[in-house]
Amino acid sequence: MGSTPSDVIRIVGWEELPASVREIPSTHNPMADGLLMKHQKEWIALCQEQDLTIAEKGRRTGITYASALDGSITAASQKNAGGDNIYYIGDTKEKGLEFIGYCAHMAKVMAMAMAEGWKGIEVFLFEDQQEDGSSRQITAYRIRWATGFEIVALSSNPANIRGLQGIVIIDEAAFHQNVQAVIDAALALIIWGGKIRIISTHNGASNPFNQLIKDSRLGENDFKVYNVFFDDAVANGLYERVCFMKGWEPTPEGKKAWYKKVRGAYGSNRTAMLQELDGIPSEGSGVAIPGILIENCMTEERPVLRLALDDEFAVKTEAYKRSWVEGWINDHLTPVLDTLNPDVSHVFGEDFARHGDFSIVAPMSTEQNLARRVPFLLEMKNTPTRQQEQILWHLIERLPRFTGGAMDATGNGATLAEYTADKFGRPLIQEIMLNDAWYKANMIKVQAAFEDQVLDLPKDADIKNDIRALQMIDGIIKLPKLRTQDTKNSEFKRHGDSAIAIALAYIASLMDVEEYSYHAIPNPRRQQNVDRLSRPVRITAGFGRRGGIM
Numbered sequence: 001m002g003s004t005p006s007d008v009i010r011i012v013g014w015e016e017l018p019a020s021v022r023e024i025p026s027t028h029n030p031m032a033d034g035l036l037m038k039h040q041k042e043w044i045a046l047c048q049e050q051d052l053t054i055a056e057k058g059r060r061t062g063i064t065y066a067s068a069l070d071g072s073i074t075a076a077s078q079k080n081a082g083g084d085n086i087y088y089i090g091d092t093k094e095k096g097l098e099f100i101g102y103c104a105h106m107a108k109v110m111a112m113a114m115a116e117g118w119k120g121i122e123v124f125l126f127e128d129q130q131e132d133g134s135s136r137q138i139t140a141y142r143i144r145w146a147t148g149f150e151i152v153a154l155s156s157n158p159a160n161i162r163g164l165q166g167i168v169i170i171d172e173a174a175f176h177q178n179v180q181a182v183i184d185a186a187l188a189l190i191i192w193g194g195k196i197r198i199i200s201t202h203n204g205a206s207n208p209f210n211q212l213i214k215d216s217r218l219g220e221n222d223f224k225v226y227n228v229f230f231d232d233a234v235a236n237g238l239y240e241r242v243c244f245m246k247g248w249e250p251t252p253e254g255k256k257a258w259y260k261k262v263r264g265a266y267g268s269n270r271t272a273m274l275q276e277l278d279g280i281p282s283e284g285s286g287v288a289i290p291g292i293l294i295e296n297c298m299t300e301e302r303p304v305l306r307l308a309l310d311d312e313f314a315v316k317t318e319a320y321k322r323s324w325v326e327g328w329i330n331d332h333l334t335p336v337l338d339t340l341n342p343d344v345s346h347v348f349g350e351d352f353a354r355h356g357d358f359s360i361v362a363p364m365s366t367e368q369n370l371a372r373r374v375p376f377l378l379e380m381k382n383t384p385t386r387q388q389e390q391i392l393w394h395l396i397e398r399l400p401r402f403t404g405g406a407m408d409a410t411g412n413g414a415t416l417a418e419y420t421a422d423k424f425g426r427p428l429i430q431e432i433m434l435n436d437a438w439y440k441a442n443m444i445k446v447q448a449a450f451e452d453q454v455l456d457l458p459k460d461a462d463i464k465n466d467i468r469a470l471q472m473i474d475g476i477i478k479l480p481k482l483r484t485q486d487t488k489n490s491e492f493k494r495h496g497d498s499a500i501a502i503a504l505a506y507i508a509s510l511m512d513v514e515e516y517s518y519h520a521i522p523n524p525r526r527q528q529n530v531d532r533l534s535r536p537v538r539i540t541a542g543f544g545r546r547g548g549i550m
Contacts, residue, residue, distance in 0.1 A: 085166030096153030349504025352413030
């Protein structure tokens with residue numbers, strides 16, 4: 001055996017390798033027929049056919065592992081058989097060590113000859129050439145092969161990619177500190193015939209990785225996109241591979257429990273689950289209000305009134321619609337209004353929708369301790385604007401010590417907001433344009449209200465999910481475009497509807513407006529209604545009936 005190369009600092013010890021490498025069974029043979037899953041084979045085949053490839057993937061689907069196998073075979077091959085250098089660039093130093101560990105394991109299993117003097121994974125100093133002509137030395141990992149080729153794991157500094165000749169694998173590209181610079185530097189390799197493999201899960205819709213995929217699918221570059229997500233990998237045998245690696249006995253019951261555990265680990269953060277497992281990039285960079293803060297503000301179950309109308313209702317005469325809705329108001333809304341505390345001031349927030357989403361009205365009282373309490377929530381689906389006006393005005397006229405409201409005046413909501421402001425006066429009724437300027441100025445106050453625990457909300461899964469949907473997008477707290485399933489009715493989709501209504505109500509409660517002169521007339525049935533409404537009210541009223549308390 002020859003001596004160790006002079007630039008080698010030391011050899012990586014077994015205990016330094018990540019657990020994902022050390023836990024591979026000694027009998028594990030990556031060359032055995034059928035061991036790789038279908039998507040791993042397809043990814044390797046694509047990489048052998050194309051010089052520029054992108055893997056859009058879910059987490060832990062085995063694409064990096066397949067790339068390590070492909071890289072090991074390539075580096076061990078002679079030049080006339082397609083052999084080449086492999087440069088791996090992960091988003092962290094630990095990822096590089098993991099990748100190089102996979103390659104070392106595969107080399108031993110396949111009994112491939114190493115260069116004379118090889119003692120293991122080498123740690124050496126890589127000469128990092130900067131754009132200004134200077135250089136610096138950075139720590140890197142390397143395996144050298146008898147063919148003269150090597151596999152090198154580098155840092156994610158984009159400068160050290162330029163000038164490399166061979167196959168460059170950029171792993172978790174969307175999570176590199178300077179994503180666009182890494183991509184730009186890698187593209188320079190094309191000039192000298194380099195090959196590029198870009199692998200990543202998504203990290204937001206505005207991330208350059210997502211834009212690169214969009215450009216590729218539009219034909220604006222020569223990258224070929226391959227995607228594999230969690231469900232694809234499960235269908236291809238991911239659970240069975242996990243069982244093999246862990247020494248478990250695979251069973252149908254075990255597979256079901258494992259699958260539910262993986263998805264359930266995300267809790268109410270559906271946006272993160274869709275991004276990391278299903279490849280649906282999040283519209284924002286993170287949840288603005290953590291679920292624990294929301295739950296801490298939900299003290300008890302309270303009424304959630306829902307009016308959902310069929311399309312046929314809209315074509316009825318105005319007299320019929322007004323009469324029908326008046327009956328619904330008397331049956332369901334008025335009894336709830338009669339339970340409100342007459343000694344505290346009330347405001348409301350309203351987020352308008354006509355067809356796609358829910359129109360939400362959120363009354364809010366300011367309690368003696370200055371907590372903002374939402375006594376109930378009103379949801380309207382597919383409800384004509386005139387009938388929304390009828391319901392809203394009835395609510396406003398009966399809110400005790402009414403001091404103001406904030407209404408969505410964006411798009412179609414402008415009409416209802418204008419008419420309501422005309423009737424009740426300005427600035428009592430605030431007509432709000434829901435744009436980035438408003439979100440930037442006001443949503444930070446709503447976020448602080450949750451952090452300070454000054455909100456008191458109904459305990460309801462849909463309300464929590466709506467608020468949880470708020471994200472920090474380009475430094476502004478607002479809703480992404482993604483809609484989520486309604487827990488009350490599987491036919492409906494939600495778009496954070498109640499979050500905006502509650503936010504508008506909270507902002508309205510901060511306004512310095514004189515109390516409105518109208519006061520609700522005392523109702524002798526109040527105590528009776530209090531007893532009757534001790535549990536949540538959820539109303540689904542289709543055309544031709546007025547629903548009931550469920």
